Amino acid sequence: MVAPSRATPGDGDDALVLDLADVSADRVAAVGGKAANLGELIRAGFDVPPGFCVTTEAYRRAVRGTAVESGTGMDASAARATVLGAPFPEAVADAVRDAYARLDSGAEGLVAVRSSATAEDLPGASFAGQQDTYLDVAGIDAVLDAVHRCWASLWTDRAVAYRAAQGIDGSGLALAVVVQRMVDAASAGVLFTADPVTGRRRQAVLDAARGLGEAVVSGAVDPDHFVVDTVTGRILDRRQGGPAGDRAPSVTDAQVRALASLGDRVERAFGSPQDIEWAIDPDGRLWLTQTRPITTLYPVPARSAPLPADDTRVYFCITLAQGLHRPITPMGIAVFRVIGSGFLDLIGRRPKRIPGGPDGFAFAGGRIFLDATPIVRSAVGREIMPRVLDVMEARSAVVLRGLFTDSRFSVRPGSRRRFVRPALHLAARVRLPFLVGQALVSPAAAQRRVRRLADEVRRGDFRAGGDIPSRVDAVVELLFRAMPLAPRSIPGAAVGFAMLGLAGRLLRGSTRPGDLQTVLRSAPDNVTTEMNLELWRFAVRARGDAASVSALGTETARDLADGYRAGTLPEVLQLGVAEFLSRYGHRAVAEIDLGMPRWAEDPAHLFGVLSGYLRLEADAETPDRHFADGARDATAMVRTLVRRARRRGLLRAAAVRFCLRRARALVGMREMPKFLIVTAMGRARVVMLQIGRELAASGRIAEPEDVFFLDFDETKRAAAGDDLRTAIDERRDRYDAELRRRHVPRLLLSDGTEPEAVGSVSATIQPGALRGTPASAGTVTAPARVVLDPVGARLEPGEILVAPSTDPGWTPLFLTAGGLVMEMGGANSHGAVVAREYGIPAVVGVPRATEVVATGAEVTVDGAAGVVTLPSPGDARGGSEASEMPQEG
Numbered sequence: 001m002v003a004p005s006r007a008t009p010g011d012g013d014d015a016l017v018l019d020l021a022d023v024s025a026d027r028v029a030a031v032g033g034k035a036a037n038l039g040e041l042i043r044a045g046f047d048v049p050p051g052f053c054v055t056t057e058a059y060r061r062a063v064r065g066t067a068v069e070s071g072t073g074m075d076a077s078a079a080r081a082t083v084l085g086a087p088f089p090e091a092v093a094d095a096v097r098d099a100y101a102r103l104d105s106g107a108e109g110l111v112a113v114r115s116s117a118t119a120e121d122l123p124g125a126s127f128a129g130q131q132d133t134y135l136d137v138a139g140i141d142a143v144l145d146a147v148h149r150c151w152a153s154l155w156t157d158r159a160v161a162y163r164a165a166q167g168i169d170g171s172g173l174a175l176a177v178v179v180q181r182m183v184d185a186a187s188a189g190v191l192f193t194a195d196p197v198t199g200r201r202r203q204a205v206l207d208a209a210r211g212l213g214e215a216v217v218s219g220a221v222d223p224d225h226f227v228v229d230t231v232t233g234r235i236l237d238r239r240q241g242g243p244a245g246d247r248a249p250s251v252t253d254a255q256v257r258a259l260a261s262l263g264d265r266v267e268r269a270f271g272s273p274q275d276i277e278w279a280i281d282p283d284g285r286l287w288l289t290q291t292r293p294i295t296t297l298y299p300v301p302a303r304s305a306p307l308p309a310d311d312t313r314v315y316f317c318i319t320l321a322q323g324l325h326r327p328i329t330p331m332g333i334a335v336f337r338v339i340g341s342g343f344l345d346l347i348g349r350r351p352k353r354i355p356g357g358p359d360g361f362a363f364a365g366g367r368i369f370l371d372a373t374p375i376v377r378s379a380v381g382r383e384i385m386p387r388v389l390d391v392m393e394a395r396s397a398v399v400l401r402g403l404f405t406d407s408r409f410s411v412r413p414g415s416r417r418r419f420v421r422p423a424l425h426l427a428a429r430v431r432l433p434f435l436v437g438q439a440l441v442s443p444a445a446a447q448r449r450v451r452r453l454a455d456e457v458r459r460g461d462f463r464a465g466g467d468i469p470s471r472v473d474a475v476v477e478l479l480f481r482a483m484p485l486a487p488r489s490i491p492g493a494a495v496g497f498a499m500l501g502l503a504g505r506l507l508r509g510s511t512r513p514g515d516l517q518t519v520l521r522s523a524p525d526n527v528t529t530e531m532n533l534e535l536w537r538f539a540v541r542a543r544g545d546a547a548s549v550s551a552l553g554t555e556t557a558r559d560l561a562d563g564y565r566a567g568t569l570p571e572v573l574q575l576g577v578a579e580f581l582s583r584y585g586h587r588a589v590a591e592i593d594l595g596m597p598r599w600a601e602d603p604a605h606l607f608g609v610l611s612g613y614l615r616l617e618a619d620a621e622t623p624d625r626h627f628a629d630g631a632r633d634a635t636a637m638v639r640t641l642v643r644r645a646r647r648r649g650l651l652r653a654a655a656v657r658f659c660l661r662r663a664r665a666l667v668g669m670r671e672m673p674k675f676l677i678v679t680a681m682g683r684a685r686v687v688m689l690q691i692g693r694e695l696a697a698s699g700r701i702a703e704p705e706d707v708f709f710l711d712f713d714e715t716k717r718a719a720a721g722d723d724l725r726t727a728i729d730e731r732r733d734r735y736d737a738e739l740r741r742r743h744v745p746r747l748l749l750s751d752g753t754e755p756e757a758v759g760s761v762s763a764t765i766q767p768g769a770l771r772g773t774p775a776s777a778g779t780v781t782a783p784a785r786v787v788l789d790p791v792g793a794r795l796e797p798g799e800i801l802v803a804p805s806t807d808p809g810w811t812p813l814f815l816t817a818g819g820l821v822m823e824m825g826g827a828n829s830h831g832a833v834v835a836r837e838y839g840i841p842a843v844v845g846v847p848r849a850t851e852v853v854a855t856g857a858e859v860t861v862d863g864a865a866g867v868v869t870l871p872s873p874g875d876a877r878g879g880s881e882a883s884e885m886p887q888e889g
Contacts (some may be wrong), residue, residue, distance in 0.1 A: 005248050016095040020051050024420035028057045032116030032176040037270075037291050044269045046262075047287050049328065051111070051180030053100040056118060058092040059151050059174045068155070079155035088148055096147060096179070097140050101180055110136050110182040112289075115153055117175050122180035131159055135212065136182060139332070143179060150177045157221035184286045185212055185279040187250040189223055192294060193230070193263040194273035194752060199297055199745070201273060201752040204228040204260040208250045209241065212279075225250050227638070228260035230756050237383070266291055273297055273752075276833065278524040298745055300752050303364035304337075312408045313750040314376050315362050315756025316400075320744050320824060321393045322592055322674075323831065325804035326789070327366025327738035330731055331688065334711035335681065336368050337361065338476055342483025346429055347422035361808035366738045369748065375411045376400070380419045391497060391857035393774040393824055394844035396746045399756045401748075426487065446492040449523050450672050453485050454527075457679045464687045468719035471691060472712050475684045486673035496666025503641070503659035508650055510644040514777030514864040518637040518661050522630030526668035527675045529627070530833065532811050535606070536623045537574045539565065539613035545572040547612060557608035557792065564603055568602075577603060586682025589809030592679050594688065601689075605791050609812035616797050616816060617852035623638045623815040626839045633665060633839075676822045691715060701725060742851060745806075746824075756847065770853075772821070772846035774866035775832035780819040781860040784853050787813070800861055802853045806831040814838050819861040821868050823849045843868050 015030070023031050023039030031039070035053040042048050044407040063069050068079045095772045103109055115131030132153035133145040153159065154175040154804060163173070189208035194201045207223040211477055227237035235256060240249060251259070259278060267274050270291065277290040301315045318336075319328055328336075340358040360371040375381030382404060389397035403409050427433070439446040464474040504516055522529075535717055542548040547570035551560060563569045564577055585600030599606055616622065638660045646653035700718045701707060707715055710724060711733045718724050762853030785799040790810045798818040803810065805824035814820065820835045820842035835842035841863030852860060853870065860869040 014057055015055055016061075016092050017099045018053045018055060018393050018673055018694075019099075019787060020048065020053060020180070023053055026466075029118055030057065030116050030176070032056065032174075032178075033292065034116035035112060035178045036289060037178055038178065038180075040270070041266070041288055041291060046266065046269075047285065048447060049112075049183055049287055049289060050103060050181045052103075053116065053146055054092070054096055054179065054585075056174035058095070059087070059154075059176065061092060062086055062148075062151055068224060074155075076155050076157050080152045080418045082664075083152040083155065084148065088144060088647055093144055096144060100140055100143055100179065100557075103179075106547070109136065110138050111143060112178075112182055113137050113143060113150060114178045114180070114290075115175055116178050117148040117154060118173060123343075131156065133662045145465055147177045147179070152174055180289070183279040186210065187255075188277075188279035188283050188289075189264045190213055190272045191259055191276040192273070193267040193276070193277055194294060194297060194538045195227070196202070196275075196294055196296060198757045199748070199752040199754045201300070201513055202230045202264070203236070204230050204263050205718075206251075206256060206259055208256075220450075226251075226256045228256060230260050230264045233260065244697040255284075255286075258286065262286060262288075278720060292354065296740075296741070297752065298748060298754070299364040300750060301364035301748060303359065303362045304372060305359035311750075311851035313371055313373045314400075314403060314409060315364075315748045315750065316372040316396070317744060317746055317748070318368045319592070320367065320715045320746060320805060321389075321396060323810075323824065324590050324592060324806040325744060325824075326593075327741075328593045329366075329735065330711055331708040332527050332593035332595045333363060333368060335594045335684070337481055338479045338712075339483045339677065342480045345480075346426060346487065347421065348425035348429075348485050364739065364748075366735055366882050367744060372400070372411065372747075374418060376403055377412045378416065378419060379411050380416050382411070388850065392744070393845070395756075395824070395847065397745035399747050402755060408611040429484070430488045430491070432491060435488070436495055438663065439492040439666055442663065443492070446666065447669065447880065450489045450492060450669055452709045453489055453676060454672070454679065457482055457485060457676050458683075465534075468691050468694065469716045470689055472715050475687050476712055478684055480679055482677060485676050487671065489672040489676060492666050493672070494670070495666075496663045500660040500663040500667070503656050503663065506656050506659070507641055507645060510648075511641065513774060515641065517662060517774070517777055519634050519641070520667055523664055524632075525665075526671055527670070528671045532815060532834075533586070533619045533624060533627060534583070535609065535812055536578055536613060536815060539610050540624075542576060542610065542623075543614060544574055545570060546572075548573040548576075552607070552611045552614050552843045557604040557611065560607035561602060561604035564607075579621040586685075587809065590778070591678045591681070591807060591808070591809055593683055595705075598682055598685060600682075605809070606812070608792060608794070612795060612797075612813070612816050623838060626815075630839050637650065638664070644695055669873060688715075691719075706732075743848065768870045768872065769850065770843075770846050770868040771834075772843040772849075772866050772868060774818070774864055775844045776835040776840060776842035777864040778819075778839070778841035779860065781817040781858060781861045784821070784855060784857050784859045786850050786853060786855045788850060800859055802849055802855075803831075805836075813842065820844075820861070821846055821849050821853065821859075821861060823847060 014148050020025075020038050021042050023035050024043065025036045025040050027393045028036045031053045038048055060069075063086060066082050068074055068082050074082070074564060089118050100111070101112070110530065113134040115133065117131055126190065134149070137143055137146050154173065168815045187208055187210050189206065191207075191649075192205040195203045195205050204227070206226040206228065208226070209223045211347045211491060216394070221242045225237070225241065226235055228235050228852045235253060262278075266276055266288070270293070273294045274291045275294050276288060279289055281287065303313075307313065329796050342359055344358055360374075361370040362371055372381075372385070375385050386397040386401050389400065425880070434444070437750075438449070462474065464471045464478075468600050476502050500516060500519065503519075504511065542552065551563075551570055551573060555563070555665055560569065564574060567574065569577075581603065582599050586598050588598045589605060590764075591598075638657070641660060642653050642657045645656040688707055689704060690700065692704035695707060695715075695718055696704045700721070700723075701710075706725075706728045707718075709728045710718060714722075714724055714727075745756065747755050749755065762874040780800065782798050782800050783796075785793075785795055787793045788804060790803075790813055793813065795813050796815055797816045800819040800821060801813060801817040802821045803820055803823070810831070814834055815838060817838075817840055819840050820831060822831050822842070822844040823846055825846065832842055832844050841861045843861055843863055846868055849868070855867070857871050860870065
């Protein structure tokens with residue numbers, strides 16, 4: 001191994017060169033991620049080729065006084081040229097010469113020179129392949145040149161783009177360089193200690209080839225491929241690279257098992273699944289040349305109450321099914337725990353404690369999962385849940401049904417009782433027979449009753465006075481009491497969908513694709529549709545006011561929001577927005593998260609939508625016309641379907657007419673359960689934000705909004721004097737990292753497996769086509785616009801909106817969209833319903849649509865067939881930053 005360089009001024013932060021054996025994870029700022037991980041491997045007793053690290057202090061000396069010293073504000077190519085043009089500091093050169101001369105292989109030995117950035121090989125960003133590596137470097141002059149080029153590679157276009165995509169600030173960023181003795185590799189490759197495609201833990205995936213591992217990493221060779229169960233050592237799959245029978249495998253089965261076992265030890269040492277580079281020398285000795293976290297894996301959910309480790313569980317992502325792709329703040333998660341406790345109380349299972357929520361809740365990546373294992377193992381659960389998902393999130397229903405043949409989730413005796421008793425208790429508490437009967441006899445009465453529930457939540461007793469702990473308790477009680485109101489609003493819409501399903505059975509053989517969906521177009525009494533149409537009607541009024549048109553056409557949404565709060569907008573615009581917010585100010589994008597600002601706090605999103613409305617041409621098909629046309633088409637379709645039924649009997653025709661009319665009259669209430677909860681959240685947020693202001697004013701937290709990165713009990717602790725600012729900062733960092741996550745699994749097993757990814761993750765049904773769930777009939781061909789967050793998004797009239805999922809905060813964008821494609825959702829999910837009401841073709845439940853479709857690409861959406869056709873390669877007119885985000889290499 002390497003002794004500390006005599007030319008290095010100590011082992012402190014000013015060291016220029018450090019032996020890898022003296023490096024550890026707490027020195028990332030000095031040595032970068034790659035070197036830190038190598039040092040940890042050495043400390044843990046693994047075989048690592050000897051070497052040394054040229055520290056970040058050396059890089060800083062090299063760029064000192066140049067334009068790149070600050071790390072910001074420079075073009076990438078200019079920054080590279082500046083670094084390469086800067087003289088190599090003599091003190092650094094002396095330290096590298098001394099360390100290189102002391103390597104075991106001698107002064108002329110071959111070494112690898114590899115970049116090690118301070119933001120590299122970290123849990124949230126691997127930076128794999130973003131900076132440069134040089135192999136088989138011989139001689140000190142070549143080593144110094146390679147170090148210099150590694151420094152410059154901090155500013156490659158790909159590295160700069162990756163940092164931007166990961167939200168990493170370039171200021172203060174620095175690069176260290178690892179110099180290691182080359183292994184004379186007989187074979188080498190890459191080992192993942194968890195399957196990077198399916199996510200399954202304790203299943204090693206190994207790619208190997210003869211010679212250097214760089215060929216495997218770069219994709220220059222077709223490697224031998226192995227999958228190993230690390231628990232049993234059994235090789236589950238093998239595939240020889242290159243033509244079959246062309247050569248012997250690059251590694252023996254014994255070596256494959258040894259590598260898998262070694263990888264398992266590395267994973268245990270680092271505490272998370274690892275991406276490992278390895279080499280085997282001619283004597284059969286196994287060397288580790290790199291390890292880093294597998295950053296693409298979704299974390300395994302952790303339950304509120306633990307279960308035996310050998311019991312594989314099925315987790316269903318609740319928040320994703322609710323149309324929320326982004327993570328939820330800690331306070332938002334605490335709200336779900338309270339609401340979950342309220343539900344337990346409603347079904348007769350007294351919660352042990354409100355803050356903990358149901359034992360079946362699990363949390364991962366800032367998302368909320370439900371342990372659906374009892375449902376999958378129950379005959380009743382298998383019958384009900386997939387059917388609910390068929391109309392709510394159809395792709396999840398397909399994935400869930402795929403688990404029914406897995407012996408680990410077979411139906412267990414006595415499971416029926418687990419569901420029947422709570423269901424009967426719930427039915428009695430909400431007076432289900434009466435509500436179903438009321439909906440069937442008088443939809444208008446059912447609608448009036450639901451509206452009264454909304455008034456009860458909006459104006460009901462809520463005393464939030466006294467000290468901070470008392471007010472926090474009042475908020476918890478408000479949310480707990482609001483939960484029972486939501487199930488009381490469900491039966492009307494449920495009866496409506498049941499009537500539609502019954503009509504479909506009566507009409508079996510007499511309908512075409514999209515017919516029954518047409519019946520639901522422009523359904524009345526939908527609170528979200530009413531909200532969007534009210535915003536449109538105000539836009540029409542604003543169009544008649546020159547001052548409002550000028551403001552909306554020339555000022556940014558942020559400036560307009562600031563002007564509204566200051567009361568300086570043109571009178572028509574100021575008063576109109578105030579009137580809208582008086583009714584809907586408690587709503588927001590991602591509104592089921594208490595941590596998200598309501599429109600009353602920040603109306604910038606609304607102003608952006610209004611500006612988009614005004615860009616519509618005067619003769620364009622307007623939303624109110626869409627809605628009127630939809631209602632007319634629905635009425636006509638009802639008459640058509642009744643006519644078809646009459647051919648098979650008058651009684652059948654009468655039944656079909658009754659079912660379809662009830663369906664149209666009732667399904668609009670589907671938005672009310674969520675609306676009730678969100679209304680209660682709006683009241684709760686006002687109180688919690690005021691508490692946040694008080695805590696910030698007293699120095700307990702840094703900013704008022706920091707209160708939403710605590711839970712309810714922690715808020716009380718902060719008021720009592722506990723310093724939680726460090727915890728808040730850490731949670732904000734994790735939250736920001738999760739905001740950049742592109743893929744969230746619908747279902748996830750407790751061993752990390754994503755069932756949807758098993759077998760094939762591709763949704764392609766033919767070249768250039770993606771399959772989803774038909775949601776709104778019609779066909780449109782137009783440029784796509786990939787939008788991951790609607791706040792500040794600009795959707796040009798007629799563009800096809802491609803989104804991971806949507807909630808009511810997205811729907812104002814629908815008014816100018818030409819079509820809709822969503823990764824989540826079913827035929828009766830929120831986005832699908834609104835798309836039908838607005839008459840735009842829509843396909844939902846399209847896996848990875850936001851990754852496959854590029855902004856600007858002209859795509860065709862067939863809403864009746866559920867197919868999205870993509871352009872042939874090279875036809876796309878543009879590309880989105882989202883769809884071009886560099887992936888782990």
